[in-house]
Amino acid sequence: MTSLLFPTDFSTHTTAALDWVRLFAKQTGATITLLHVYQPVVPDTTLPTVGDPGLGTLTALELEDIGRQQLVDLETKLIAEGYSVKAEWRIGAIEDEILETARVLQSDLIVMGRSDLSTFFDRLAGSAVSDVAEGATCPVLIIPMTDDSQAVRPAEVRTIAYAMQPKTSQSDVAQQTDWLIDMFGATLVVLTEDKLEHNNADLVVMQLYPAGGFLDSLLHPNKVSALVEKSDVPLLIYHQPK
Structure with missing residues (x-):
């Protein structure tokens, strides 16, 4: 195993799976590829604008900047811990971009956290996990989370x-x-x-x-x-x- 793909949206149910990413990377020496798939916010043209762009556009740009910084921070953290790490930023549908990245990188393993699907956003993420599990050509490791977004089992x-x-x-x-x-x-x-x-x-x-x-x-x-x-x-x- 040389290539490990870890999709993350920086929520607690994905970051809690990091210990399993670390475990497999440490045991195999694989390079960790951190992947964040950004889904652009469509600006609300009904909002008042101050010059150009509008407030909706500013919010979307701020979210993108925040996401990019979180990706850099996580990459820096894991490198400091001694892991071989790369970061990938993609825009599009979550499951499609995960599968395409795994194909391009010829990933040996995809690691994903799975919540209990209690909210709309949890169900959205849970659907992505299921779609990736069904559509991937490489093995997929799914880490279930507790209600407080901790891994159910230690790594x-x-x-x-x-x-x-x-x-x-x-x-x-x-x-x-x-x-x-x-x-x-x-x-x-x-x-x-x-x-x-x-x-x-x-x-x-x-x-x-x-x-x-x-x-x-x-x-x-x-x-x-x-x-x-x-x-x-x-x-x-x-x-x-x-």
Whole structure:
């Protein structure tokens, strides 16, 4: 692993995942790419203006400046801690820009924090996490957050649980977990669907298969796929090779 992508909006539920970014970067020596996707605020032309530009435009420019400075500050902080770090600034749709950046950089891993989706903005971020998990070609590590935006589990890997599915082979399990076991000296347990809830692992690993049609998903819900939005344990997602 040489390239680790960490998308952040500088909110507490993304910065709390930083400890997991640090953990994987330290263990692998990978370069961390910090990515902030800026979504421009459309100026409200109904607001009073003072000369040109209007107040709405000034607010948008101020938000952009703040975001750029936060990105520089985070990059500087991690470099001071001894990590290899780069920063990327993009403008556009969050999930699209994350996926495109991962493709261009040939990222080996994407790390994202996931909140409990309690507010509109949390749901927006949560939707981006799900979209990235489904659309990425590299593994995606999702870190669930508590209500007060802290990581549910400390950044350590002693026990790894593999979420087994009917399509998964033993060679899949070995390929996706052997390097983690060697790197962390961890113990592996294999879980069937009926054992997924209330497991005590530090990390769950799964493979995400292409979703079936609506009727198929309704009649045959996949509990493993549901982990993307519901797992209370950090989740490492692999994708079926295309």
